[in-house]
Amino acid sequence: MSDTARTTATVVVSLVLMAGISLLTGSRSVELFGVSAVALCAAAALGVQWLCWVPASLKETERFYDLTGGLTYLSVVGFSLWAGSREEAPSPREWILSGMVVVWAVRLASFLFLRIHRTGKDGRFDDLKTSAVRFLIPWTLQGLWVFLTLVVVIVVNCQAGSPPALGALDFAGIALWLIGFGIEVTADRQKSAFAADPANKGKWIDEGLWSRSRHPNYFGEIMLWSGIALCGASCFSGGEWAALISPVFVALLLAKVSGVPLLDERAMSRWGDNPDYLAYRARTNRFLPL
DSSP, X not given: OOHHHHHHHHHHHHHHHHHHHHHHHOTTBOXXXXXXXXXXXHHHHHHHHXXXXXXXXXXXXXXXXXXXXXXXXXXXXXXXXXXXHTTSOOOHHHHHHHHHHHHHHHHHHHHHHHHHHHHSOOGGGTTTTTSHHHHHHHHHXXXXXXXXXXXXXXXXXXXXXXXXXXXXXXXXXXXXXXXXXXXXXXXXXXXXXXXXXXXGTTOOOOSGGGGTBSOHHHHHXXXXXXXXXXXXXXXXXXXXXXXXXXXXXXXXXIIIISSHHHHHHHHHHHHTTOHHHHHHHHHSBSSSOO
């Protein structure tokens, strides 16, 4: 498949998914200029990426890719809160959900931004950034990623009418988010400390959480988005239940598409003939840090 065909397919599929989820979940959304605020959030998530793709492709750089993603999360959350407040003031649940996303986005975006400026590049983009057409693929997918992961919060924030009071489901979701966030932060810090030690150059990490899971940071990521979905679920009815695609999308993307498969392929190319690494893979769970 040519670069143009592959990019066109990515854009079309992303637009169809975002439009479909917007239609399903926006039935009770407030409207601005006759358009549901959910659909406007989808357009903003994708539009910001395409705007930033232009200078990034001209400079052939990925240095601001993750930072742009984090800022898009913050912008869309802020817009959805503002849009919903035109009907009534944000509820405690809306503030809690939005706060959880803000904390996560600021932490992850700053971590990834500092990492790429320390290392100088992100190997995932080596072949993509040399072609503006190919480079549009990751920027489009980031817009899709932002909207689909954030859709629970968007739907809750943009709903017209009064939401139900906080209940057991909400507190269970908050607890799940706290555990997942803690696992992700701990795993990232352990890996950064390991990589910073010159004695570990060329080695794989098998310490801390990484001795119990080959991808503990991804496990934490899936947990925290599942907690957000659980916290928002009591607000849903009808097509709004489609918003629960959020944790499913995160799990599938990390486990089957852009996360684990890419990292495992890279690891096997480096250490696939090392018996110690193969033993580590055999004894260590893929996700669950057991």
